[in-house]
Amino acid sequence: MPLTKGTDELELNLSVDCVIFTIENAGLKVLLTKLLPEMNWMLPGGFITKRENANQAANRILKFRTGVENIYLNQFQIFSDPERFTFSLPIQKGVLSEEDSAIIEQLPKRVISIGYFALANFESIHPTGGVLEEESCWCDIDELPELEYDHKQIINEAILSLRKEVYFRPIVYKLLPEKFTLPELQSLYEVILGKSLDRGSFQRKMLRWDIFERLEERRGGVAHKRPFLYRFDHKKYQGAIEKGLNFGM
Amino acid sequence: MPLTKGTDELELNLSVDCVIFTIENAGLKVLLTKLLPEMNWMLPGGFITKRENANQAANRILKFRTGVENIYLNQFQIFSDPERFTFSLPIQKGVLSEEDSAIIEQLPKRVISIGYFALANFESIHPTGGVLEEESCWCDIDELPELEYDHKQIINEAILSLRKEVYFRPIVYKLLPEKFTLPELQSLYEVILGKSLDRGSFQRKMLRWDIFERLEERRGGVAHKRPFLYRFDHKKYQGAIEKGLNFGM
Numbered sequence: 001m002p003l004t005k006g007t008d009e010l011e012l013n014l015s016v017d018c019v020i021f022t023i024e025n026a027g028l029k030v031l032l033t034k035l036l037p038e039m040n041w042m043l044p045g046g047f048i049t050k051r052e053n054a055n056q057a058a059n060r061i062l063k064f065r066t067g068v069e070n071i072y073l074n075q076f077q078i079f080s081d082p083e084r085f086t087f088s089l090p091i092q093k094g095v096l097s098e099e100d101s102a103i104i105e106q107l108p109k110r111v112i113s114i115g116y117f118a119l120a121n122f123e124s125i126h127p128t129g130g131v132l133e134e135e136s137c138w139c140d141i142d143e144l145p146e147l148e149y150d151h152k153q154i155i156n157e158a159i160l161s162l163r164k165e166v167y168f169r170p171i172v173y174k175l176l177p178e179k180f181t182l183p184e185l186q187s188l189y190e191v192i193l194g195k196s197l198d199r200g201s202f203q204r205k206m207l208r209w210d211i212f213e214r215l216e217e218r219r220g221g222v223a224h225k226r227p228f229l230y231r232f233d234h235k236k237y238q239g240a241i242e243k244g245l246n247f248g249m
Numbered sequence: 250m251p252l253t254k255g256t257d258e259l260e261l262n263l264s265v266d267c268v269i270f271t272i273e274n275a276g277l278k279v280l281l282t283k284l285l286p287e288m289n290w291m292l293p294g295g296f297i298t299k300r301e302n303a304n305q306a307a308n309r310i311l312k313f314r315t316g317v318e319n320i321y322l323n324q325f326q327i328f329s330d331p332e333r334f335t336f337s338l339p340i341q342k343g344v345l346s347e348e349d350s351a352i353i354e355q356l357p358k359r360v361i362s363i364g365y366f367a368l369a370n371f372e373s374i375h376p377t378g379g380v381l382e383e384e385s386c387w388c389d390i391d392e393l394p395e396l397e398y399d400h401k402q403i404i405n406e407a408i409l410s411l412r413k414e415v416y417f418r419p420i421v422y423k424l425l426p427e428k429f430t431l432p433e434l435q436s437l438y439e440v441i442l443g444k445s446l447d448r449g450s451f452q453r454k455m456l457r458w459d460i461f462e463r464l465e466e467r468r469g470g471v472a473h474k475r476p477f478l479y480r481f482d483h484k485k486y487q488g489a490i491e492k493g494l495n496f497g498m
Contacts (some may be wrong), residue, residue: 011262011359011361013260013262013263014262014263014361048329048361050331050358050359051331052331053329053330053331054327054329054361055329075326075327077324078303078324078327078363080297080302080303080304080363081302082299082300082301082302109299110260110299112260112263112297112303114327114329164417167417168413168416168417
């Protein structure tokens with residue numbers, strides 16, 4: 001039970017929780033793990049140490065809990081309800097020794113969590129269960145199981161932040177092949193936004209962002225329906241990532 | 250010295266800092282306060298109590314420190330560098346009694362701060378200095394004095410968040426009179442964004458947001474230059490505030 005070891009190195013009222021999204025089979029999915037068989041599914045999370053900042057903690061904990069690394073995590077919101085978390089949950093579930101339980105009773109009554117999210121390419125990440133060899137799964141956001149603590153709320157807020165972010169920054173980049181068509185790009189946005197988009201206004205908007213380069217090639221298929229291929233203009237894309245898309249202002 | 254009183258009620262490693270923006274004389278300004286004459290200017294901030302969430306703390310502290318209330322505060326980022334803050338600053342500056350200094354030495358070595366920002370109407374808020382009767386001032390963001398701790402960084406990050414937010418939500422609403430012209434709206438955006446905007450594309454964008462109603466009236470002035478007056482369509486505006494502007498998607 002790692003919670004009770006080395007606690008003097010941890011900020012025991014400060015945790016991070018990581019919401020890792022991916023797209024698979026035209027569904028938006030989130031990475032969940034199970035710390036103990038007796039507990040419900042949870043987001044991978046943990047405590048900040050006294051010597052690291054929150055971003056460092058989020059990256060360390062994601063790797064420790066799931067084996068996943070090298071993902072750009074966006075800090076999006078903190079969760080600070082005084083009643084949101086209790087250390088005594090594993091005690092209530094009867095999964096701790098008396099000795100561990102006694103240690104846990106000494107811990108802070110209240111923990112604030114800093115939420116992080118990322119949008120990752122399904123092919124490129126392989127959760128290993130991390131050092132704890134946890135069970136993990138990708139779960140469709142429309143079919144979430146019962147989750148521990150306020151983790152369903154954290155996921156819902158992360159979805160809102162993700163949907164806002166895709167309007168502001170072209171963060172879908174890593175989910176696309178090098179060359180793609182505008183209908184393929186639109187499908188990706190539709191999965192993330194959870195709604196159908198008008199083809200004409202979507203394409204006008206995307207081209208107005210001025211970060212794509214239209215190639216001479218077209219995708220194969222029926223002749224009059226063969227859409228042009230595009231790719232990101234990396235220089236313009238980098239500028240947009242740094243400054244945010246300015247929507248023509 | 251309130252830091253040393255009632256500390257058992259506080260989360261002593263968790264603070265909030267409030268960046269209150271306003272526009273005055275065509276400049277974007279931020280509210281600063283001075284806790285002690287010997288210290289530099291600071292953002293109004295303080296510690297979260299054990300029984301409140303971060304939003305409640307931010308509102309309470311803003312009122313306590315500056316007298317300002319009823320402002321919608323946006324949580325935008327946390328500041329978690331392990332070295333960012335030290336309780337011993339007032340000790341170093343020699344402004345504490347020996348007794349208070351001894352108490353402070355017992356406090357946590359590291360404090361994480363949760364940053365909030367708001368954009369408020371200059372006419373409507375009147376900093377009183379709060380319960381502590383602090384000195385306060387509105388300072389142009391281009392002429393910031395030396396600030397305590399990492400407060401200059403917090404302000405810079407808040408400016409980025411504010412600029413991002415005005416693209417996503419029509420939060421400038423409260424800074425405008427009931428009826429306004431598009432050039433007046435543009436001036437407001439130019440002050441907030443810190444740059445000149447193209448008149449044509451600004452107006453197209455604003456009208457595309459579909460939250461304004463054009464009136465039959467025009468602003469007085471030279472006949473052929475008299476611009477139409479607009480006002481917010483409150484129902485559409487409310488929808489946009491809740492869902493975010495969707496930029497036509």
